[in-house]
Amino acid sequence: xxxxxxxxxxxxxxxxxxxxxxxxxxxxxxxxxxxxxxxxxxxxxxxxxxxxxxxxxxxxxxxxxxxxx
Amino acid sequence: xxxxxxxxxxxxxxxxxxxxxxxxxxxxxxxxxxxxxxxxxxxxxxxxxxxxxxxxxxxxxxxxxxxxxxxxxxxxxxxxxxxxxxxxxxxxxxxxxxxxxxxxxxxxxxxxxxxxxxxxxxxxxxxxxxxxxxxxxxxxxxxxxxxxxxxxxxxxxxxxxxxxxxxxxxxxxxxxxxxxxxxxxxxxxxxxxxxxxxxxxxxxxxxxxxxxxxxxxxxxxxxxxxxxxxxxxxxxxxxxxxxx
Ligand SMILES: Cc1ncc(C[n+]2csc(CCOP(=O)(O)OP(=O)(O)O)c2C)c(N)n1
Numbered sequence: 001x002x003x004x005x006x007x008x009x010x011x012x013x014x015x016x017x018x019x020x021x022x023x024x025x026x027x028x029x030x031x032x033x034x035x036x037x038x039x040x041x042x043x044x045x046x047x048x049x050x051x052x053x054x055x056x057x058x059x060x061x062x063x064x065x066x067x068x069x
Numbered sequence: 070x071x072x073x074x075x076x077x078x079x080x081x082x083x084x085x086x087x088x089x090x091x092x093x094x095x096x097x098x099x100x101x102x103x104x105x106x107x108x109x110x111x112x113x114x115x116x117x118x119x120x121x122x123x124x125x126x127x128x129x130x131x132x133x134x135x136x137x138x139x140x141x142x143x144x145x146x147x148x149x150x151x152x153x154x155x156x157x158x159x160x161x162x163x164x165x166x167x168x169x170x171x172x173x174x175x176x177x178x179x180x181x182x183x184x185x186x187x188x189x190x191x192x193x194x195x196x197x198x199x200x201x202x203x204x205x206x207x208x209x210x211x212x213x214x215x216x217x218x219x220x221x222x223x224x225x226x227x228x229x230x231x232x233x234x235x236x237x238x239x240x241x242x243x244x245x246x247x248x249x250x251x252x253x254x255x256x257x258x259x260x261x262x263x264x265x266x267x268x269x270x271x272x273x274x275x276x277x278x279x280x281x282x283x284x285x286x287x288x289x290x291x292x293x294x295x296x297x298x299x300x301x302x303x304x305x306x307x308x309x310x311x312x313x
Contacts, residue, residue: 009084010084012090013089014089014283014291015289016290016291016294019291019294020249053074053250054250056074056076057074057095057253057254058095058249058250058253059094059095060085060087060089060090060091060092060094061084061094062076062080062094062097062098064074065074065075065076066072066074066075067070067071067072067073068070068071068073
């Protein structure tokens with residue numbers, strides 16, 4: 001299974017990953033990080049990640065890692 | 070477990086000072102990925118600009134020096150001529166490269182200095198508060214043209230890449246952007262080519278990257294990348310401008 005790991009402390013909540021995820025598997029978190037930002041989180045409940053890397057390519061913080069377990 | 074994507078090892082783990090959605094972060098990682106893939110980390114020297122990217126040396130692991138505002142290409146000329154075996158690149162904003170540094174830029178290009186230029190064009194002076202830059206588009210609003218840039222009052226946007234492309238010393242210029250994943254991949258290819266040209270001693274190479282500045286465009290990051298798609302690249306088309 002492919003997993004998107006998002007570093008929630010690095011995330012600044014720009015939502016560019018969320019905008020480009022073709023499967024809609026990234027959503028805004030309700031929990032604030034240490035800097036008071038609502039980061040995004042990976043939500044695999046709506047389907048399977050296809051590993052397209054779009055989220056990681058668009059992340060200005062390089063906060064996204066994708067692994068195939 | 071297989072790794073599908075991981076940021077470049079040459080990029081440090083520091084949290085950047087950039088605003089949310091800023092294109093600088095994406096471009097920093099691309100430069101690091103290219104340097105890593107070409108195996109030139111130990112002999113690369115970057116020249117950081119004055120502008121939002123002034124602290125770039127905190128974010129990448131190869132050696133970086135700082136130049137006075139607009140003068141990275143003068144410094145790059147010195148380093149490359151003294152140590153031609155090194156790979157030297159400048160990373161500059163549009164205020165740096167195309168306003169205060171126009172003379173240094175034009176003459177380094179005209180001399181055909183064998184260096185690489187990453188020209189980050191966001192159409193405003195980001196660091197100082199979003200004032201109008203030479204590259205600000207007509208009718209674009211900034212802190213110093215609050216009703217939009219007006220050609221009669223402010224002159225026309227400077228077509229830096231087209232202008233440099235006519236110079237004989239220039240071997241490669243491409244305009245790219247980082248507003249969608251496909252554009253990011255193309256930008257990486259262009260940056261790689263610009264470094265490879267230097268390794269092959271072909272001469273002056275520049276990649277102009279159209280980059281979003283959500284903060285001083287007064288837009289959310291998502292709106293800013295949509296603006297690049299729907300508006301900006303219609304006015305400043307992407308593509309190879311010169312390749313000899
Ligand atoms: C000699 C000098 N003049 C003016 C300034 C003020 N200044 C700092 S950054 C900047 C413009 C930066 O804009 P740009 O190069 O487009 O980079 P960005 O911040 O948008 O990435 C200016 C005018 C300065 N630092 N030094």
